[in-house]
Amino acid sequence: MIEFWLCAGLLLLTALAFLLIPVLRARKVQAEEDRTALNVTLYQERLLDLQSQHAAGALNAEQLASGRDEAARELLADTEGALAQPTQRKLGSTVPLIAALLMPLLGYGLYQHWGAIGDVERAQVFAAQPKTIEEMTARLEAAVKSNPESAESWYFLGRTYMAQERAADAVVAFERAVGVAGREPELLGQWAQALYFAGDKQWTAQLQALTDEALKADPAEVTSLGLLGIAAYESGQFQKAIGHWQQLVAVLPAEDPSRQAIQGGIERAQEQLGEPATQSTPATSPGLTVRVELDPALQGKVQPGDAVFVFARAVSGPPMPLAVKRLSVADLPAEVSLSDSDAMMPQLKISGFEQVQLVARISRSGNATAGEWVGSSQPLASKTTELQQLRIDSADSKAP
Template sequence: MIDFWLAAGLLLLVALSFLLIPVLRSRRAQLEEDRTALNVALYQERVAELQVQQQEGVLDAAQMDAGRAEAARELLADTEGVAAPRVTRLGKAAPLLAAILVPVLGLGLYLHFGASDKVELTREFAQAPQSMEQMTRRLERAVAAQPDSAEALYFLGRTYMTQDRPADAAKIFERTVNLAGRQPELLGQWAQAQYFADGKKWSDKVQALTDEALKADPKEVTSLGLLGIAAFEGQRYQEAIDYWNRLLEQLPPDDQSRIALQGGITRASEKLVASGGKVAQAPAAKPAALLKVRVDLAADLKAKVQPGDSVFIFARATSGPPAPLAAKRLTVADLPATVELGDGDAMMPQLKLSNFPEVQLVARISRAGQPTAGEWIGRSQPLASSTTAPQQVTIDSPDK
C-alpha cells in the first residue's frame, strides 16, 4: 500500500498547486497595487509642494507647469507595466480554505467509498499463504470486502469443513446458495455441512437438500457419499452399498478416494452378512465404449495443408451436449493414422461415450490449433457407441 499512498500524495500536491498558485499570484498583484498607490500619493504631495511655492512667489506659472509635468512623467514611469487591479469576490480566505478542505474531503470520501481493503487483499492473495489459518483469515476478509461474491463464500465454506467447523460452513453454504442459486453441488455441500454440524444426526432439512440435489443431478457426488454415510450409521447397509457404488461409478479411475470408498463398501458388506443379510448384486455396468477410427486426408487437399497443421479427432453425441465426448490430437504429418476413442478419453467424467447410445466421429484440421474451428473437416455417419468395427473418416470438406 505504500506505493499507492505515494501516488495519492503526488496527485494531492498537483491538485493543491492549482489552488495555491492563484493565491500567490494575488499576493504579488496586491504588492503591485500597494506600490502604485504609494506613487500616486507621492505625486499628489509633490504637486501640493509646487502650489505652495507658487503662492509664496518662489515659482512662476511656467515653472509651476514644468514641475507638474515632471512629477507626472515620474508617476507614469513608476506605474508603467503594472497590470490593472483584479476584482475578486471570493476573498483571500476562500482559496486557502479550499486547499485545506479538498484533500480532507477527498480522503474521507475514499476511505468511505474506496476499495483500499480490496487492493490490500489482492496483494495478499498474490503471495502463497504460510498456513491454513492465514488462508482462512484471507478468505474471511475477502468475504467481508465482497459479501456478494459466491465464489469467495464457496471457498470459505470448503475451508471451514477442512478445519472441522461444519456449523460455520453450513451458514456460509446457505449464503452461497442464496447468491448463486440452488445448484446441485452447492446443495450437496450445504447438506454435508449441516449433517456434521448436527452431530451426524439425519434431519428433514438434510434429507430435503439431498433429495433436491439428486433430483437435479442424479450423479451429484457429495449427496451420494453423504446418503451412504447416513445409511451406514443407521445400519442400513444395503442402502449404503448402493449409494457408494453409484458414487464409485462417477469417480475417475485414478481418484485417490476410490480406495477409501471401496473400503467402506467392503465394511458395509461384512456387517450386512454378519447381521444375517445378503448383499444384493449390483446391476452389471455398461461395457466401456471403444471406437477405432482411421483418419485420412483427401487427395485434393494434400497440397493445401502443412505438415504442422493440427488435426483434432473427436466423438460427439448425435443427441446430447455439443461438447466432445472423447478427443485426440495429431498433426497432418501423422496422417493417415488410426486412433482409439474410449471412455478413458472422456473430456468430463459424466460425459462418457458409453453414456450415449449414438455418436458421430469428426476429424478437423485447424492451422491455428483451435479444436472448435478450422479449415477442413470430415464426418462419419451416426453410429452406435458400442460399435467395435473399425471406422473410416476422410477429411475432404471445407469447415464452415
C-alpha cells in the same frame, strides 16, 4: 497500504498546485495594485506641494511646470508593467482557493463511496501463502468480517472449518454462503455435510431436504451423493450406500484419486451384504506404514489415556491432514497404516500428491490440531512401501 496513500497524496498535491498557481499570481497582482495606488497618492501630494510653493512665490511658472513633468515621469516609471485588473483577481484567487480547500475533503468522500480500499487491503492480505491452516482460517475470518457479502469467502471458510473438524462452525459458514449466493447445489451439499457431522451423524428431515434439493438441481452433485452413501452405510443400509456411491463413481473424472476410496467403500458394503467385491476400478493403494514410538524422556510427562494422532500431510499443498489415525499413549509403540481409504476429504488423497510428511501428535485434550508433544518425518514419496520410523520427541509448537 502506505504505498497507496503516498501515491494518492502525490496526486492530490499535484492537483492542488494547479489550483494554487492562480492564487499566487493574484497575490502578485494585488501587490502591484497596492504599489500603484501608493505612487498615485504620492504624485498627487507632490503636485499639491508644488502648487503651494508656486502660490507662495517660491516657484515661478517655469519651475512649476518642470516639477510637474518630473513627478509625472517618476509616477510612470514606478507603475510600468503593473497589472491592475480587479475582475481577473477575483476569479483567479478566490475560486481556486476555495476549490483547493474543498478538494481533499471531496476526494476522500468520493473515494469512500465509490473506491475499493477494502478490496485492495484484502488483496494484499491474501497475496502471501499462508503457512498453517490456522493462519488461513484467520485470514478467511477477517475477510468475511470486512465483506460479509462475499459468498466465496464464506464457502472457503466453511471448507477450512471442515478440515479442522469444526463442523458446527462450518454449518454457520455454509448457511451464510447460501444466503448470499442463493441455493446453489454445491453449497447445499456442503451445508448438508456439515450439518451431518455436527449432529453426530444423525440423519434428519433437514438433511434429506437439502440433499434432495441439491440433486434435483444437479443429479451429479458429488458432495450430496457421497453424503447419502455415508449415511446409508452408517445406518446399515448397505445396498442403498452402494447405489449412491456407484452414482458418484460414474460422474467422477477417471483421473480423480477419490475414485479409489469410493470403490473401497463399495467393496466394504458388498462384503457386509455377503457379495463378492467388484473390480471395476483398481484396488486401493496399500498406503504408508509407520511405526510410532514415544521418546523415553517423555514417559513421565504423558498419561496413558492421552490421545495420539498419526497423520500424513502434503509437502506442497493444503496444510490440512490428508489421512488420520487415532491411538492413545498406552498403544505405543504401534504400527499404523495410512492410505486413501483414511482420507479426511474425498478430494484430498495421499496418492494425489508426490511427497508427504508423517506427523504424530500427543494431545491431552483430544485436539488433533494442537497438543503437547510431536514428532515428524522428513518428506517422502507418497508411494513409499518401506516401514517408516516416527518418534515423538519434541514440544509441540502449537501447544495451547
